[in-house]
Amino acid sequence: MVLAEQKASIIIDKSFTISEVDERLYGSFIEHLGRAVYGGIYEPEHPEADEEGFRKDVMALVKRLNVPIIRYPGGNMVSAYNWEDGVGPREERPRRLELAWRTIETNEMGTNEFVAWSKKVNADVMMAVNLGTRGIDAARNFLEYCNHPGGTYWSDLRKEHGYKNPHNIKVWCLGNEMDGSWQVGHKTAHEYGRLALETGKAMRLVDPDIELVACGSSNTNMPTFPEYEATTLEHTYDVVDYISLHQYYGNRSNDTENYLAKTMDMDHFIKTVIATCDYIKAKKRSKKTINLSFDEWNVWYHSNEQDRQIEPWSIAPPQLEDVYNFEDALLVGSMLMTMLRHADRVKMACMAQLVNVIAPIMTENGGGAWEQTIFYPYMHVSLYGRGVSLQPVVSSPKYDSKDFTDVPYIDSAVVYNEEAEELTVFVLNRHLTDKMTLTIDVRSFEGYQIVEHIVLEHDDLKAVNTLGNQRVKPHSNGDASLTYDGQIEALVNKASWNVIRLKKKA
Structure with a gap:
């Protein structure tokens, strides 16, 4: 069957500046959940384990993604976590009931080990503190342990544990999803805002140079959204730098057209939170601007049913192990582009998560590691999305779906x-049957030439990758060409992710 072709155009100009892209937009997340840590980044008995028990094959894949910052240790888990359990001699660390995911936490891996691993993959740490069952005292002691040079109880304890130099962790999350009834220590916006304010004040006394992230709503469907953000910022505006956003999408109804349109919802979410931040800014007559940390985002729905079958109180069971298909990769690319178009306010983001748990990287315990379909758009935007985000002027045919017009x-x-x-x-063609003849005006980039047109495509929207069988992977056979008058002409295939790269002639 010969596919139909439709026409679209994009105008790009150097003057259409949105903002410098903060590289932390391409962050990720490791929680003590499922096999993210044990069997994911840490597996001392694995043939690929290094001297500290970290899987070298996993580290190699993480390095390919060029992840600049990684959030740790949770997530829901952090709201009942005692950070002291995860430091000191391993043989003395307690096993605990982990309440968020109802497993046993062995605490073999903790703060110091995670910092050591992060350095090996060239990433900074975004640390979260427990504001569910704990608060000011534990948070300021934790910060002292991590960042103070020495000469005090907690900083000297770090030295005793073998880490002479401070970790110098500069981004700290004040709790996690405190608006959620599922959260241990769930709090109203007033309760959380007061605690976050006082915790943040104490932490800044320990280290004035840290950046603080306040909890926003767990998703756009929360009944308290966006009032939770407004009330939280009423309390914390002067002490925090960011407010967090979390959002996951799924295709439960198997309606791909509607699924690929869900970034319209993501765009609305971002705009609503920006408006809420700026309302509080105006209300407080403040000159300070609160930016956004989209520190949990991804596709998450494939594993929901199997997770209900997991035996409680097991150690590192296979939880939240979504096997991603091709259409998921298309949506992930669109989510990344949505955040890029808001680079003036979305300064940090974390794909949740990095290994095994709703992740771009999968492993077998004792076996291999491989790239899921979503690995590729994440890698492309992380590698090639560094610089200044420009606003593309897009003229495209449109469609209506179940939830979007x-x-x-x-x-x-x-x-x-x-x-x-x-x-x-970066270009996504959402059309499921038709190619698109795309014209891109790049006349303001005189002297530039096309160096590569990467394409991620597959005839089966449900195609997945497995160990040893990469059914969905990119190629560089796109047909984009540059005409003499500064126009790129490209035939963009149906349901495809495209990366068109240009460089100035030497």
Whole structure:
């Protein structure tokens, strides 16, 4: 069958600046949940384990993603976590009931080990403190342990544990999803806002140079959204730097057109939180701007049923192990582009999570590791999305779906790296049957030439990757070409993720 072709266009100009992209937009997340830690990043009995028990095959895949910052140790888990359990001699660490996911936490891996692992993969740490069952005292002691040079009880204890130099962790989350009834120590916005304020004040006395993230709503469907953000910021505005956003999507109804349009909801979520932050800014007559940390985002729905079968109080069971398909990769690419188009306010983000648990990287205990379908758009945007985010002017045919109207078939984001003299155009074609003849106006980038047109495509929207069988992987056979008058012409295939890279001629 010969597929139909439709036409779309994009105008790109150097002057259409959104913002410099904070590289922390490409962060990720490791929680003590399922096999993210044990059997994921840490497996001392594995043939690929290094001297500290970290899997070298996993580290190699993480390095390919160039992840700049990783959130730890939770997540829901942090709201009943005692950080002291995870430091000191391993043989003295207690086993605990982990209440969020109802497993046994052995505490073989803790703060110091995670910091050591993060350095090996060239990532900074975004640390979360427990504001569920604990509060000010535990948080300020934890910060002292991590960041104070020495000469005090907690900093000297770190030295006793073999870490002479401070970890110098500069981003700290004040709790996790405190609006959720499922959270141990769930709090109203007033309760949480007061505790977060006082905790943040104490932490800043220990280390004035840290950045603090306040909890926002767990998702847009929460009945308290966006009032939770507003009330929280009423209390914490002067002490925090960011407010968090969390959002997961799924295709439970098997309606791909509607599924691929869900970034319209993500865009609305971001705009609503920005408006709420700026309302409180105006109300307080403040000159300070609160930015956004989208520190949990991904597709999450495939594993829901199997997770209900897990035996409680087991150690590192296979939880939340979504096996991602091709259409999931398309949505992940669109989610990344949505955040890029808000790079002026979304400064940090964490794909949740990094290994095994709703993750781009999967492993077998004792066996191999491989890239899920979502690995590729995440890698592309992390590698080529460094620079200045430009606002693309897109003209595209549109469609209506079950929940959304006027959804453009062509979704796009653009990043210009002036120092490297590189321009990257990310393009998603949402059309499930038709190719798109795409014209991109790049006349303001005189002297640039196309160096690569990467395409991720597959005829089966449900195709998945497994160990040794990478059914969904990118190729560089896209047909984008540059005409003499500064126009890129490309035939963008149906349901495809595209990365068109340009560089100035030497």
